[in-house]
Amino acid sequence: MSVAPxxxxxxxxxxxxxxxxxxxxxxxxxxxxVALGDVTREAGDIVIDAKGAVIAPGLVDFxxxxxxxxxxxxxxxxxxxxxPDQNPVLDGPSSVRFAAQSGKPDFWVxxxxxxxxxxxxxxxxxxxxxxxxxxxxxxTGRGWIADSGVMLRLLRYAAMLxxxxxxxxxxxGLTRNAVATAGEMATRLGLPSAPAEAEALAVARDIAxxxxxxxxxxxxxxxxxAGLALVRAAKAxxxxxxxxxxxxxxxxxxxxxxxxxxxxxxxxxxxxxxDRKAVLEALADGTIDVIASGHDPRGPEDKRLPFADAExxxxxxxxxxxxxxxxxxxxxxxxxxxxxxxxxxxxxxxxVEAGMLAVGAQADLAIIDPDRPWIVDSDRMAASAGNTxxxxxxxxxxATALFKGGAAIRAKExxxx
Amino acid sequence: xxxxxxxxxxxxxxxxxxSLLGIAGLAPHEILFLLDEAEQWVELNRQPQKxxxxxxxxxxxxxxxxxxxxxxxxxxxxGKRLGADVVNMAVAQSSVKKGETLIDTALTLNAMHADxxxxxxxxxxxxxxxxxxxxxPVLNAGDGQHEHPTQALLDALTxxxxxxxxxxxxxxxxxxxxxxxxxxxxxxxxxxxxxTSLGAEVRVxxxxxxxxEAIEQMGVTPHHDFDAAxxxxxxxxxxxxxxxRMQGQFIPSPREYRRLYGLTPERLAKAGAGAIVxxxxxxxxxxxxDSNVADLSGRSLITRQVEMGVAIRMACLDVLTRGARGVxxxxxxx
Numbered sequence: 001m002s003v004a005p006x007x008x009x010x011x012x013x014x015x016x017x018x019x020x021x022x023x024x025x026x027x028x029x030x031x032x033x034v035a036l037g038d039v040t041r042e043a044g045d046i047v048i049d050a051k052g053a054v055i056a057p058g059l060v061d062f063x064x065x066x067x068x069x070x071x072x073x074x075x076x077x078x079x080x081x082x083x084p085d086q087n088p089v090l091d092g093p094s095s096v097r098f099a100a101q102s103g104k105p106d107f108w109v110x111x112x113x114x115x116x117x118x119x120x121x122x123x124x125x126x127x128x129x130x131x132x133x134x135x136x137x138x139x140t141g142r143g144w145i146a147d148s149g150v151m152l153r154l155l156r157y158a159a160m161l162x163x164x165x166x167x168x169x170x171x172x173g174l175t176r177n178a179v180a181t182a183g184e185m186a187t188r189l190g191l192p193s194a195p196a197e198a199e200a201l202a203v204a205r206d207i208a209x210x211x212x213x214x215x216x217x218x219x220x221x222x223x224x225x226a227g228l229a230l231v232r233a234a235k236a237x238x239x240x241x242x243x244x245x246x247x248x249x250x251x252x253x254x255x256x257x258x259x260x261x262x263x264x265x266x267x268x269x270x271x272x273x274x275d276r277k278a279v280l281e282a283l284a285d286g287t288i289d290v291i292a293s294g295h296d297p298r299g300p301e302d303k304r305l306p307f308a309d310a311e312x313x314x315x316x317x318x319x320x321x322x323x324x325x326x327x328x329x330x331x332x333x334x335x336x337x338x339x340x341x342x343x344x345x346x347x348x349x350x351x352v353e354a355g356m357l358a359v360g361a362q363a364d365l366a367i368i369d370p371d372r373p374w375i376v377d378s379d380r381m382a383a384s385a386g387n388t389x390x391x392x393x394x395x396x397x398x399a400t401a402l403f404k405g406g407a408a409i410r411a412k413e414x415x416x417x
Numbered sequence: 418x419x420x421x422x423x424x425x426x427x428x429x430x431x432x433x434x435x436s437l438l439g440i441a442g443l444a445p446h447e448i449l450f451l452l453d454e455a456e457q458w459v460e461l462n463r464q465p466q467k468x469x470x471x472x473x474x475x476x477x478x479x480x481x482x483x484x485x486x487x488x489x490x491x492x493x494x495x496g497k498r499l500g501a502d503v504v505n506m507a508v509a510q511s512s513v514k515k516g517e518t519l520i521d522t523a524l525t526l527n528a529m530h531a532d533x534x535x536x537x538x539x540x541x542x543x544x545x546x547x548x549x550x551x552x553x554p555v556l557n558a559g560d561g562q563h564e565h566p567t568q569a570l571l572d573a574l575t576x577x578x579x580x581x582x583x584x585x586x587x588x589x590x591x592x593x594x595x596x597x598x599x600x601x602x603x604x605x606x607x608x609x610x611x612x613t614s615l616g617a618e619v620r621v622x623x624x625x626x627x628x629x630e631a632i633e634q635m636g637v638t639p640h641h642d643f644d645a646a647x648x649x650x651x652x653x654x655x656x657x658x659x660x661x662r663m664q665g666q667f668i669p670s671p672r673e674y675r676r677l678y679g680l681t682p683e684r685l686a687k688a689g690a691g692a693i694v695x696x697x698x699x700x701x702x703x704x705x706x707d708s709n710v711a712d713l714s715g716r717s718l719i720t721r722q723v724e725m726g727v728a729i730r731m732a733c734l735d736v737l738t739r740g741a742r743g744v745x746x747x748x749x750x751x
Contacts, residue, residue: 183630306543
């Protein structure tokens with residue numbers, strides 16, 4: 001990979017860790033940020049005019065199911081943590097090493113090592129070897145580990161290796177074949193459902209075990225008020241637990257499944273309106289640390305099916321940024337917090353030097369026009385499939401340019417009007 | 418055809434739906450319209466000569482992706498008595514792969530220019546999915562645990578006859594108790610929607626494991642105690658309990674289920690005087706219903722339900738194909 005020539009992005013507004021974006025410039029050289037704010041241009045610098053747009057760190061998308069570069073680049077994402085639920089499963093060093101190389105140079109993939117062989121929840125996978133092959137954290141995958149003994153051993157082992165354990169918190173005994181949250185909507189539609197409390201049960205157990213093991217636990221999606229209350233309380237007593245969410249769970253409630261539209265079939269399923277409000281509260285008060293896309297593009301073979309037969313998941317990379325910026329407009333969060341949720345915190349979980357504007361950090365940068373309006377259109381996505389529950393929704397905010405390691409990437413924004 | 422004194426909107430405005438996917442979405446007067454339309458077929462079906470040629474030349478496909486004997490037969494008879502060419506496509510669920518196959522099947526059926534397609538499928542929402550892909554009316558003959566609209570309509574017609582409710586009238590003041598596996602029952606859901614829409618007071622009764630969450634949001638009163646649920650009921654509607662659900666998964670055993678929820682003569686006595694007994698069939702005699710209740714002449718209307726089923730399905734097929742047949746006032750209903 002050739003090193004990008006020294007570049008100055010001028011006339012922007014810098015999304016710094018504190019305060020509203022303020023006028024300034026960034027100078028990158030050798031793949032890193034070398035100056036911020038009032039920068040001095042040097043002879044031979046390439047100069048890019050940000051035209052007053054926001055200069056932010058490239059987004060770090062924690063927990064995606066596919067490497068779908070056009071979608072990530074469209075969404076201003078420069079790095080993603082890849083879930084181990086791949087074919088083959090990321091449960092050994094060779095598959096991890098392959099995945100870690102799969103996006104370079106213009107997109108960095110940070111594989112999450114499968115916690116157990118084949119993600120079957122029974123036998124520990126070779127986590128240390130996978131770490132050496134490039135795995136940045138350990139994940140239980142789409143499912144939870146039902147056996148508490150296995151989970152405890154996993155957490156202890158990961159703690160020894162100083163790796164975060166990423167868990168999916170839904171009690172499998174309750175969820176089994178459920179595709180919706182128990183409630184009026186699931187009842188009217190006649191869909192197999194599980195009580196929302198399945199999440200709190202799993203969150204409570206995983207926190208208790210993590211506390212015992214002294215491990216760092218990241219619950220990839222906490223979607224209910226009860227689950228979030230447990231995370232909030234655990235954080236207050238100093239447990240090393242963090243929580244994530246995807247925009248679907250702060251934008252939509254289970255009313256959205258009303259017409260059996262499989263693009264709203266998600267895991268965990270969409271919740272009641274009260275839980276959606278609890279998620280917004282947790283975003284505001286800091287209980288939630290990460291907003292991720294959960295990007296999982298699915299074609300008609302997985303989605304054009306009866307609701308309960310369809311696979312869960314949404315193509316979320318393109319809508320991650322605008323829907324999060326919507327939280328700023330709605331005054332749920334401010335700019336520094338949005339950047340922390342989308343970039344800083346996930347980078348910290350992965351232990352990578354990225355995700356914030358700082359001298360010496362990797363020059364992964366997104367130029368964002370936060371007000372630019374556009375309409376989500378499932379037929380015209382950059383993603384490899386258009387399974388978005390936000391089809392036809394007007395949104396605001398777009399990454400107009402993207403830099404990885406100081407090198408400009410052509411975002412495929414011209415694919416759409 | 419509607420009479421000049423019809424209380425319903427003119428022409429296709431009386432039933433402005435291309436398909437019958439569920440009771441949800443139907444206005445009370447649209448339900449009553451279908452019931453009224455069925456009356457003529459009740460009459461016809463009691464004649465030795467049962468043939469009308471209203472649908473002559475039309476092709477109806479019964480696509481059943483889930484096993485069925487009675488509903489399939491009922492739809493087949495209904496189509497044939499109206500003079501349509503009826504073909505049955507029985508697709509055992511096991512042989513239908515997931516994936517594109519369901520949509521592919523729908524497109525195949527569509528390419529054959531059916532004039533109506535009747536569909537049963539094991540997944541909730543599947544019938545609607547197919548309906549979105551075909552150009553002709555689709556009748557839902559049961560989709561998963563979602564809806565079974567013609568069953569609810571035939572039950573309403575049975576109740577109307579039993580209580581001598583006049584045409585155009587709802588069921589205000591009528592107390593209906595539905596007992597059994599409410600959670601997994603599309604019959605229960607469609608009946609709840611239909612009966613509450615027509616003004617009846619509906620109680621549902623099941624053990625907690627078979628009672629859906631938030632069912633009271635559908636305008637019914639949930640009960641776990643069968644005796645309390647029966648108190649003063651005019652209609653007792655029993656649901657079938659699947660064999661595999663009473664072997665410990667949801668219910669400890671059939672005999673324990675019978676103890677708590679079986680409709681015995683003693684239990685029936687707790688309902689209102691002259692209460693009628695209904696069951697969508699097939700029955701588990703000696704489990705949810707005792708034989709001497711099921712066969713109770715004058716009170717048990719279980720065979721009457723089957724009779725009404727053919728008439729209701731004739732009415733639905735007739736009404737939904739009026740646009741295609743160019744019936745005056747229905748030309749736009751396509």
